Amino acid sequence: MTKAKSRILGANNQSTKMQNRALVLKMICTGTNVSRIDISRQTGLSKMSITNIVSELISEGLVVIQPEQTDSSNSSAAIGRKPVSLAPDTGHHIVLGLYIARDYAIATLSNLKCEMTEEKKCTFSFEESNISFTDKIKTLIHSMLDAGMTEGKKILGIGVASIGPLDIENGVILEPPNFHTLKSIPIRQILESEFQCSVYIDNDMNASALAEKLYGSAKDAENFTYVGVTNGIGAGIITDSELFTGDMGFSGEIGHMTINCEGPRCACGNTGCLELYASILVIVSQAKSTIALGMDSALTELAVIDWKDIVKYAQIGDKFALSLIDRLCLYVSIGLVNLINMFDPLTIYIGHDIALAGSLAVQRLQSYTEGRTLSSKYKRVPIEISSFGDKAPVFGSVAIVLNQLFR
Ligand SMILES: [Zn+2]
Structure with a gap:
């Protein structure tokens, strides 16, 4: 178990474009009533670049233009035309979160605003084996997907916020203390092959910090x-x-x-x-x-x-x-x-x-x-x-995926 040596990466046009796109998407998903002008002011990107990126994000079902809100306290003639607000598109993509605690797991479905639409829980007993543990997790996620009106929506990924220690690089739960003798569970590989989507893993404390940073x-x-x-x-x-x-x-x-x-x-x-x-x-x-x-x-x-x-x-x-x-x-x-x-x-x-x-x-x-x-x-x-109280690691599991999307 070794960590891959990090490389110093240069930026070419394509990677800069991807970084700008991720930055714009992050601002829209984590902000409130964000306009193209706000993004331009905060990022220094040209209005033309932002317009192109936003058009791309709209066509991919990641962003929508917010319907204009009427403000009775001001006449639009007096204050000039209000800039168009952008918002995350909550209709086309879902994020699946999984929080693994010592005695239970909570699976959730969420949209790009980190708002939960479905939540289910299973519990673990002292007799749990690696096989029964992974069976319970798979059943939990399947039952949530069945209940969660997910038809026609793309899963952006599964975020696993788990008690540690973890081998994050290889997506393995190592040997957490007092974890019913469970150990060496290749959770990423198990979930990737079962649900055919990307799986990201981090410990529950890091995940909770990410939720606070992105949405709290x-x-x-x-x-x-x-x-x-x-x-x-x-x-x-x-x-x-x-x-x-x-x-x-x-x-x-x-x-x-x-x-x-x-x-x-x-x-x-x-x-x-x-x-x-x-x-x-x-x-x-x-x-x-x-x-x-x-x-x-x-x-x-x-x-x-x-x-x-x-x-x-x-x-x-x-x-x-x-x-x-x-x-x-x-x-x-x-x-x-x-x-x-x-x-x-x-x-x-x-x-x-x-x-x-x-x-x-x-x-x-x-x-x-x-x-x-x-x-x-x-x-x-x-x-x-x-901001997420005792549910911080649950929101954190979703934040792990969204953080990848914004990078
Ligand atoms: Zn100790």
């Missing part, structure tokens, strides 16, 4: 970090508007930074890793064990406790539930402080399961990181919930 609050941010907390914890890092991937795509694994060198052994081989202290799995398990010792909390009324229950009870003021969220945030903040010191982000977006805790998490994370970074005298790094 971070469209204009050149440097930001997405942090997802679920059964594990990881980060998707955007530097200079590009995803920071490292040599082979293993970057952003903040869940495996040591926070206690005398701590317990982690499945990754390291000791005292952050995610042994700060994950949804750990917090739920702590809730159960503390309640078994006789903790006084309304949570004791429940037969089975999950993360959503902890959030729900914390929101109505249950002290024990609040203390669990507090503890989670205290540990997650260690990861955030390290990320701020390393990457100097403009903003940190948090998503995956922790997003369900909303302001309860944001306030604590903000307070635990304040004054603990070298830059804190000079700047404040706001911590915000991802």
Whole structure:
């Protein structure tokens, strides 16, 4: 498993044309009421080039001219003729997204605006084999395509946002910790041969960061970090508007930074890793064990406790539930402080399961990181919930394909 050596590529007329076309398509798909004049102003391309590119995109069913909107507050004679707005064509192409978590997968259909039109879920059990796992994934996607009114529409690709580690170059899920002993799944090859379309794969944290960059609050941010907390914890890092991937795509694994060198052994081989202290799995398990010792909390009324229950009870003021969220945030903040010191982000977006805790998490994370970074005298790094909340990796799976289209 080696990464192909990168080549320095020159630009010829054809590749420049393709780059310009991708740029124009990206502006139309990720913007609102974009006109040819807006594109010309922002890209420096000539109006003639833009007109040619837009005509091509319209004929290929990727872009439409928006019907003129009447504005009763202004007379068109007074303000002059409004420029024609362009929008992504949502009628001819679809993008298929697949988020693979530890215990379940979610498949979605989306249009070029990253708007979901269909969503289906399947779950995995502890007895899963590589064969039963891939059968479930194929059945899930087929059932969604059958239900999703896809006739006459072209699939632009399948985006797979998966828990890692992954061999992104070859499209293989390697051996994620605690993944029901599943390993070495050539997911790209399996899906390409089953569905006869291009398949792109990335880890769920990178995918979530891409969704935030293309369609979320971070469209204009050149440097930001997405942090997802679920059964594990990881980060998707955007530097200079590009995803920071490292040599082979293993970057952003903040869940495996040591926070206690005398701590317990982690499945990754390291000791005292952050995610042994700060994950949804750990917090739920702590809730159960503390309640078994006789903790006084309304949570004791429940037969089975999950993360959503902890959030729900914390929101109505249950002290024990609040203390669990507090503890989670205290540990997650260690990861955030390290990320701020390393990457100097403009903003940190948090998503995956922790997003369900909303302001309860944001306030604590903000307070635990304040004054603990070298830059804190000079700047404040706001911590915000991802635009896609706990669904960030689901939208991220779609963003993986759209990001390819815009390149
Ligand atoms: Zn570890």
